[in-house]
Amino acid sequence: MKKLQSDMEAKMHKISLGTSLLGLGLMVFGFIYLVVQGGGLSMPGVAALSPRVFRTGAQISPSLLAMTAGIGVLALIPILRVLLALLIYLRNHQALNAGVALIVFIELIVSIRMGG
Amino acid sequence: MSIALALLATGIVAGILGALLGLGGGIFLVPALTLFFHLPIHAAVGTSLVGVIATSAGVAAIAPRGRGADVPLALRLEVLTAAGAIGGGLLAGVISTQVLSVLFALVVFFTAGYLLYKARHRANANVPERMFYTDYELHHWPAGMAVSSLAGMVSGLLGVGGGFIKVPVIYAIMGAPLGVATATSNFMVGITAAASVFVYYGRGDIHPLVVIPTALGVFAGAMVGVYVLPRLRVAWIRLGLVGLLAVMGVQMLVRGLTH
Numbered sequence: 001m002k003k004l005q006s007d008m009e010a011k012m013h014k015i016s017l018g019t020s021l022l023g024l025g026l027m028v029f030g031f032i033y034l035v036v037q038g039g040g041l042s043m044p045g046v047a048a049l050s051p052r053v054f055r056t057g058a059q060i061s062p063s064l065l066a067m068t069a070g071i072g073v074l075a076l077i078p079i080l081r082v083l084l085a086l087l088i089y090l091r092n093h094q095a096l097n098a099g100v101a102l103i104v105f106i107e108l109i110v111s112i113r114m115g116g
Numbered sequence: 117m118s119i120a121l122a123l124l125a126t127g128i129v130a131g132i133l134g135a136l137l138g139l140g141g142g143i144f145l146v147p148a149l150t151l152f153f154h155l156p157i158h159a160a161v162g163t164s165l166v167g168v169i170a171t172s173a174g175v176a177a178i179a180p181r182g183r184g185a186d187v188p189l190a191l192r193l194e195v196l197t198a199a200g201a202i203g204g205g206l207l208a209g210v211i212s213t214q215v216l217s218v219l220f221a222l223v224v225f226f227t228a229g230y231l232l233y234k235a236r237h238r239a240n241a242n243v244p245e246r247m248f249y250t251d252y253e254l255h256h257w258p259a260g261m262a263v264s265s266l267a268g269m270v271s272g273l274l275g276v277g278g279g280f281i282k283v284p285v286i287y288a289i290m291g292a293p294l295g296v297a298t299a300t301s302n303f304m305v306g307i308t309a310a311a312s313v314f315v316y317y318g319r320g321d322i323h324p325l326v327v328i329p330t331a332l333g334v335f336a337g338a339m340v341g342v343y344v345l346p347r348l349r350v351a352w353i354r355l356g357l358v359g360l361l362a363v364m365g366v367q368m369l370v371r372g373l374t375h
Contacts, residue, residue, distance in 0.1 A: 009179075012187075016176035016177040017176075019173070020335065027332070030328075031329075035117075044159050044326045045323050045326070047321070048322040051318075064324065071324060071328075075166065075169055075310055075313050075314065076310075077176075078169060078309070081307075082191070097188050100188070100192055104191050104307065107198045107311060111312065111315065
């Protein structure tokens with residue numbers, strides 16, 4: 001059990017660090033690109049790109065695209081952690097823990113559908 | 117640019133406090149963003165939710181081996197917290213927010229009192245309490261789950277994260293070490309925030325120019341908090357929690373009795 005916990009901790013550490021750095025990197029890139037291009041920095045500024053904008057095929061500013069993608073990647077971290085826990089429990093035949101993780105995962109997916 | 121730097125500094129403070137107390141930091145971010153930066157409340161909550169996720173990720177990314185969340189406990193409590201949040205949303209038209217605020221204030225005051233009682237009546241009280249250890253047993257599951265679902269219900273009704281109630285429940289009622297309770301709460305608040313953030317994103321309440329400096333600050337602050345946490349005494353963290361619970365309890369009580 002302790003080995004499983006330790007294994008999960010190590011994997012969550014890697015996934016959190018890697019995904020956070022990717023998300024924060026995209027955000028910083030988009031922000032700096034906006035500053036370099038002389039874009040306005042008045043607060044609160046434009047909202048993050050909605051999925052509808054992508055569907056319309058409208059021209060999208062690269063800085064806003066990078067910033068939105070970075071926020072999206074960061075927001076996915078808790079979901080990835082729950083998914084990772086689910087997969088580890090399934091691999092170790094821990095039916096109860098896997099069932100609990102699956103319920104939480106489904107709740108998160110439903111919330112994404114509500115937002116999209 | 118000066119506003120971006122001020123947001124970065126605010127995020128750093130929220131991240132440090134969030135990582136230390138297992139709160140996520142939203143409880144500090146929303147008032148700061150609305151009062152000092154004059155953001156609309158929905159934009160402030162949307163920014164705060166991304167900040168909470170950044171705290172959760174920052175803690176998970178840097179926490180040393182053996183100082184992470186108790187994942188099975190977090191997931192079990194999160195099922196009921198999320199169910200409570202859904203129930204809170206459904207009950208919004210039936211139970212008045214005032215009644216629930218008063219009820220929640222009572223739970224908060226009870227939890228603060230119980231934290232102090234446990235500290236005074238601890239076995240081996242002359243030995244300093246350890247922040248982290250692995251050979252702990254969890255007790256009072258029904259009480260822990262009931263309070264967690266109530267915290268979720270209040271989250272759904274009042275829009276608070278509930279981390280300030282999760283830490284005392286896991287630590288004082290269920291018996292996990294304080295360090296494990298804060299790490300587990302940080303894991304849970306990340307999930308709760310992720311469940312709401314997409315709704316705010318869909319509504320257009322996530323503004324990158326506000327979110328980015330805040331999230332960067334929170335992430336850096338959370339890392340500092342994780343580094344500082346093992347160097348602090350349990351008694352100091354506990355005192356901070358009790359103080360925060362008292363403030364939250366009074367705030368909830370006032371909201372329940374006056375609005």
